[in-house]
Amino acid sequence: MVSVEIISQEDDMMTVLFKDSDRALLNAVRRNLMGHIPKMAIDTVRFQMGTYDQCIKCEHLNPAGVARRTAGGTGCSKCDAAFEKEGEDYIVWETNYAIPDEMIAQRLAMIPVPTDTEAYSFEESCPDCKDLVDEDRGCPTCNMIYTLRAFGAEGGRTITARDLTFLGDDSGNVPEAYRDIPITILHEGQMIELWATARMGYGVNHAKWSTTAGVTFEPRQIASISNDKRAKILFDMGLRISKKDFKDGKLEDIDKVSDLKKDLHNVGAGTGLSDDFDDAITLEDVKGEYLLSFETDGSMTPAEALNSAFNRLAERFSAIKEDIDHVIA
Ligand SMILES: [Zn+2]
Numbered sequence: 001m002v003s004v005e006i007i008s009q010e011d012d013m014m015t016v017l018f019k020d021s022d023r024a025l026l027n028a029v030r031r032n033l034m035g036h037i038p039k040m041a042i043d044t045v046r047f048q049m050g051t052y053d054q055c056i057k058c059e060h061l062n063p064a065g066v067a068r069r070t071a072g073g074t075g076c077s078k079c080d081a082a083f084e085k086e087g088e089d090y091i092v093w094e095t096n097y098a099i100p101d102e103m104i105a106q107r108l109a110m111i112p113v114p115t116d117t118e119a120y121s122f123e124e125s126c127p128d129c130k131d132l133v134d135e136d137r138g139c140p141t142c143n144m145i146y147t148l149r150a151f152g153a154e155g156g157r158t159i160t161a162r163d164l165t166f167l168g169d170d171s172g173n174v175p176e177a178y179r180d181i182p183i184t185i186l187h188e189g190q191m192i193e194l195w196a197t198a199r200m201g202y203g204v205n206h207a208k209w210s211t212t213a214g215v216t217f218e219p220r221q222i223a224s225i226s227n228d229k230r231a232k233i234l235f236d237m238g239l240r241i242s243k244k245d246f247k248d249g250k251l252e253d254i255d256k257v258s259d260l261k262k263d264l265h266n267v268g269a270g271t272g273l274s275d276d277f278d279d280a281i282t283l284e285d286v287k288g289e290y291l292l293s294f295e296t297d298g299s300m301t302p303a304e305a306l307n308s309a310f311n312r313l314a315e316r317f318s319a320i321k322e323d324i325d326h327v328i329a
């Protein structure tokens with residue numbers, strides 16, 4: 001029976017040890033982590049286009065021109081302030097900036113949106129939308145809506161994920177650690193206004209729906225000293241691992257073996273010491289044991305991602321089993 005043990009865990013990183021396992025299973029877990037975990041990501045963006053006269057007194061945005069005295073306007077539609085002089089009574093803003101809309105949409109897609117699979121579902125399986133045609137789908141149980149309205153400044157102001165506002169409670173806001181992701185820079189007179197819709201998807205369809213990065217696995221290894229005298233060449237360097245870390249000539253601790261591997265680069269090929277050292281310390285795979293490590297993008301914790309990958313695998317395997325049973329029966 002396969003067993004899994006957490007070796008290290010941080011907010012966005014995890015290493016786990018699999019026992020009684022094999023490469024095929026580890027690879028299945030790896031592929032599921034990368035491509036088959038449900039994740040929310042911004043999928044469509046509606047850009048508002050236009051030019052506005054912003055009232056300096058009350059900050060209200062009036063459609064360009066209509067409120068100006070010179071154009072026969074009667075002033076700010078909210079506070080009635082007269083629009084006589086640009087810069088004194090009103091500021092002109094235009095939804096115009098250096099980066100194309102497509103690129104901004106791409107950047108928004110890659111910002112990690114908190115994913116709560118209990119609260120949200122796929123549009124195709126949403127209880128309220130599944131019977132509708134594609135264009136009509138989208139409701140508070142399958143879509144997360146964000147708005148962005150930001151203004152530039154002299155010298156340029158960087159618009160970041162912090163400027164995105166989630167229409168709903170705080171749980172939908174971009175996590176604090178990722179709020180400094182830049183979206184664009186706006187200069188004087190430039191503004192951006194948009195509505196973005198996040199939907200649930202899978203990493204196999206687009207990288208924006210991939211929760212994990214750097215998913216790797218390797219056999220767990222243990223180290224043994226095969227030649228005490230030559231091994232001393234490494235220990236004498238006073239690096240991470242010393243002779244006393246070894247018990248009866250063997251080193252089994254996972255973190256220490258990882259440190260040892262780094263140390264061994266100092267006596268390996270190309271160092272000029274590899275002939276003298278002559279593989280005095282050797283590494284050997286532990287049968288059936290593998291170390292899996294990965295990072296998440298902030299849309300969920302590593303533990304949630306791993307559980308989700310396991311659930312997905314369990315579903316797939318039971319479906320295969322049913323098919324086989326059906327064929328045999
Ligand atoms: Zn006003």
Ligand SMILES: [Zn+2]
Pocket residue numbers: 123126127128129130137138139140141142143
């Ligand atoms: Zn829905």
